Amino acid sequence: MGAISVDLAVNGLITGLFYALMAIGLSLIFGILRIVNFAHGEFYMVGAYAYTLIALGLGVPVWVALPLAFLFGALVGWITERTLMRPLYAGYTSWGLMRDEYAVIVTFGLSLFLINLVDKVIGPYAYRGPPLVDASRIVLGPVLISGHRLLAAGIAIAVILITAALIKWSFWGKQIRAVSQNRLGASLAGIDTARASSIVFMLSGGLAAFSGALLSPVINASPDVGAFPAIKSYIIVVLGGMGSVPGSIVASLALGIIESFGAVYLSYQYRDGFGLILLMLFLLFRPQGLFGEKGREV
Amino acid sequence: MSASETPLHSGGADKRSVASTSTGKSAVEFRAAIAFLIVIALIPAVVRNDYWLGVLIVSMYFAILTGAWNLLAGYTGQFSLAPATFAMIGAYATGLLCTAFGVPPLLGIVAAILIAGLTGLILGRIVLRLTGPYLALTTLSFAEIMRLVASNSIDITRGDLGLAVPGLLSSRIGWYYIFVGVLAFLLVALYALLRSKAGLFLQAIRDDEVAAARSGVDVVFWKTAAFALSAAASGFAGALYAHFAELVTPELGLIGQTGLIVSMAVIGGMGTLAGPLIAAFLVYVLSEWLRDVGGYQLVVFSALVVIFARFFREGLWGLARGAMQRWRRS
Numbered sequence: 216m217g218a219i220s221v222d223l224a225v226n227g228l229i230t231g232l233f234y235a236l237m238a239i240g241l242s243l244i245f246g247i248l249r250i251v252n253f254a255h256g257e258f259y260m261v262g263a264y265a266y267t268l269i270a271l272g273l274g275v276p277v278w279v280a281l282p283l284a285f286l287f288g289a290l291v292g293w294i295t296e297r298t299l300m301r302p303l304y305a306g307y308t309s310w311g312l313m314r315d316e317y318a319v320i321v322t323f324g325l326s327l328f329l330i331n332l333v334d335k336v337i338g339p340y341a342y343r344g345p346p347l348v349d350a351s352r353i354v355l356g357p358v359l360i361s362g363h364r365l366l367a368a369g370i371a372i373a374v375i376l377i378t379a380a381l382i383k384w385s386f387w388g389k390q391i392r393a394v395s396q397n398r399l400g401a402s403l404a405g406i407d408t409a410r411a412s413s414i415v416f417m418l419s420g421g422l423a424a425f426s427g428a429l430l431s432p433v434i435n436a437s438p439d440v441g442a443f444p445a446i447k448s449y450i451i452v453v454l455g456g457m458g459s460v461p462g463s464i465v466a467s468l469a470l471g472i473i474e475s476f477g478a479v480y481l482s483y484q485y486r487d488g489f490g491l492i493l494l495m496l497f498l499l500f501r502p503q504g505l506f507g508e509k510g511r512e513v
Numbered sequence: 514m515s516a517s518e519t520p521l522h523s524g525g526a527d528k529r530s531v532a533s534t535s536t537g538k539s540a541v542e543f544r545a546a547i548a549f550l551i552v553i554a555l556i557p558a559v560v561r562n563d564y565w566l567g568v569l570i571v572s573m574y575f576a577i578l579t580g581a582w583n584l585l586a587g588y589t590g591q592f593s594l595a596p597a598t599f600a601m602i603g604a605y606a607t608g609l610l611c612t613a614f615g616v617p618p619l620l621g622i623v624a625a626i627l628i629a630g631l632t633g634l635i636l637g638r639i640v641l642r643l644t645g646p647y648l649a650l651t652t653l654s655f656a657e658i659m660r661l662v663a664s665n666s667i668d669i670t671r672g673d674l675g676l677a678v679p680g681l682l683s684s685r686i687g688w689y690y691i692f693v694g695v696l697a698f699l700l701v702a703l704y705a706l707l708r709s710k711a712g713l714f715l716q717a718i719r720d721d722e723v724a725a726a727r728s729g730v731d732v733v734f735w736k737t738a739a740f741a742l743s744a745a746a747s748g749f750a751g752a753l754y755a756h757f758a759e760l761v762t763p764e765l766g767l768i769g770q771t772g773l774i775v776s777m778a779v780i781g782g783m784g785t786l787a788g789p790l791i792a793a794f795l796v797y798v799l800s801e802w803l804r805d806v807g808g809y810q811l812v813v814f815s816a817l818v819v820i821f822a823r824f825f826r827e828g829l830w831g832l833a834r835g836a837m838q839r840w841r842r843s
Contacts, residue, residue: 251646299823315645316592317822320779323594324818327772331811442768446657449650484665491654491661498643498651 218357223475225358231471232371236426237444238451238463239378240419246395246458247415248303250318254295255423255448256441257329262288262424263436264337267344277345281428288424289417295325296416304398304408326441334438341440344431367429374425375464378418382460387414395458443487450490453497456504466505542786542830543704549791550700554693557686566685568801569794573692574600574754576793577699579777581746584703587783588712589739590719594649595636595656596747596774601766603629603748604755605663605670608678613669618681622752629748630741637740641733644722656766664763675762678755688757695753699746704786706742715739719784773797776818782828792829 241255265287270280299321303314346363353362382388393401394411402408426444427436434440451470455462470490478486497504553569560566582596606628607621616624640651664672682688706712714735717725726732755761764770773796781792800810825832 245646249646251650253649299819302823315649316586316590316783317826319592319594319646319649320775320822321819323772323775324779324815324822327769327776327815328812328819331815335809335812446654449653453650485661488658488661491658494654495639495651495658498647499639502643502647 227475256445262427292420600751630745633744788830
């Protein structure tokens with residue numbers, strides 16, 4: 216393996232980490248409500264703006280602005296769940312056909328609304344977020360990387376591990392997993408399914424906003440900045456198996472590496488197309504993804 | 514409707530299907546749609562301004578796309594996120610045939626309808642087993658791939674610069690009536706389709722695919738047919754638009770365009786004949802007017818989509834029908 220390959224692999228993995236941070240929230244929402252949130256990219260956008268404007272506009276230190284961006288995303292997620300998602304599971308037994316359509320329309324509409332609202336209120340200009348550290352390039356053997364990217368990758372690993380541990384072992388995490396497996400069964404066992412959904416949306420919005428904040432020094436905050444990471448997240452949740460958190464982490468890293476090598480060895484122009492083709496192939500031939508289980512109905 | 518408090522009241526699907534399958538109601542819708550089109554056809558008697566005629570022509574372009582998408586999503590329950598892509602395919606089909614091979618525009622438009630329809634047939638065949646979020650994601654990625662191809666094949670399509678396409682006629686009034694004619698033709702065709710057995714099959718598939726299959730509906734055939742017909746009509750609109758604007762860009766296939774089409778159908782009332790048609794004009798003309806006022810048009814319409822989907826699932830047409838019924842009773 217040549218030096219270029221090591222560099223591509225490391226950079227691909229780091230990109231994959233950011234994808235994972237973004238995709239976990241989408242996967243959790245799919246798990247608990249069986250819907251795809253088409254406004255997920257706008258949670259990312261909200262975080263990028265919150266971080267950039269709080270840090271630059273108010274002069275708050277970046278280490279305070281970063282968690283604030285998480286909270287801001289969580290707030291938007293909570294509002295979304297309370298105002299728009301409740302009809303999905305209140306009386307869900309008789310909802311029937313319109314449920315999927317409603318979810319697509321309402322999240323798609325919310326996405327357009329947030330993009331255009333920010334475009335009008337804050338303006339269409341791109342804002343560059345302040346980097347966490349000023350070291351512009353660090354050389355590690357054959358790998359060349361910016362200090363911010365390296366630090367952000369470390370933070371991403373920590374946040375992903377904390378999230379995965381919370382889902383796996385915490386009380387609320389167990390509730391969330393129970394509701395994902397069987398909403399009716401969980402509610403019969405005394406779990407507040409509405410609260411579990413709220414928590415998932417807050418976590419999902421917070422994580423997406425957090426990744427937006429982390430990446431804002433690299434990808435400037437602009438109204439439509441969320442479209443690109445959102446599409447990556449859709450690809451990842453399909454590849455990893457809809458609703459599977461470990462699956463989406465593995466799929467994120469894989470996609471990061473595939474794109475990093477593909478851009479060099481296959482085609483640079485179509486680097487964003489590889490994942491989309493994978494998404495279609497998976498949906499057609501292996502809809503349960505790499506790690507997902509085939510549907511278990513009770 | 515407050516489904517969150519009253520589980521018993523959440524049968525939106527049942528209500529809608531009853532409303533749209535009964536032939537009496539759809540005849541009312543058809544008459545309303547024709548009356549609306551007559552008004553549209555008479556507008557040039559009053560408005561001679563080229564700018565506003567252009568706005569109305571683009572409204573008709575969107576009305577065709579919205580109607581085509583409504584056939585697929587509103588009547589067949591196949592929630593595709595690629596309607597704008599088929600318009601883009603149609604536009605590039607005729608554009609490339611005319612510029613690279615010197616095909617006359619009229620033949621190019623016919624070819625565009627066939628090419629878009631065939632693409633729709635293949636896509637429909639591929640996504641046959643997918644529903645809900647899976648279908649939405651697959652069609653969304655199809656749309657993105659097609660747009661990437663169009664903007665990256667710079668040698669053929671000139672990429673984002675856009676492809677210059679020969680015009681068909683220079684008179685704006687002429688174009689206006691071409692679009693009125695095509696829109697009227699497609700409206701009558703859609704109505705005839707819905708009144709026939711095919712319409713019942715499609716709506717049966719929407720309401721319960723398994724039950725439809727058990728009752729002997731050829732689900733594979735009709736779902737694919739709905740995809741192909743919807744794509745062909747979208748391709749028709751795209752091809753006409755290409756010769757009207759004399760320029761084709763990958764922007765025709767942007768997700769935002771699909772967003773506009775979905776907004777029009779949802780605000781008008783999905784699964785109704787007249788609602789999406791009227792809403793297409795309403796949304797587009799209002800958005801041109803709001804653009805002058807302060808550019809809040811997209812904020813307003815995306816908010817309206819969310820509000821209508823959340824509280825008025827039957828759209829403006831459903832609201833108007835409800836108001837009529839209350840007025841008659843009193």
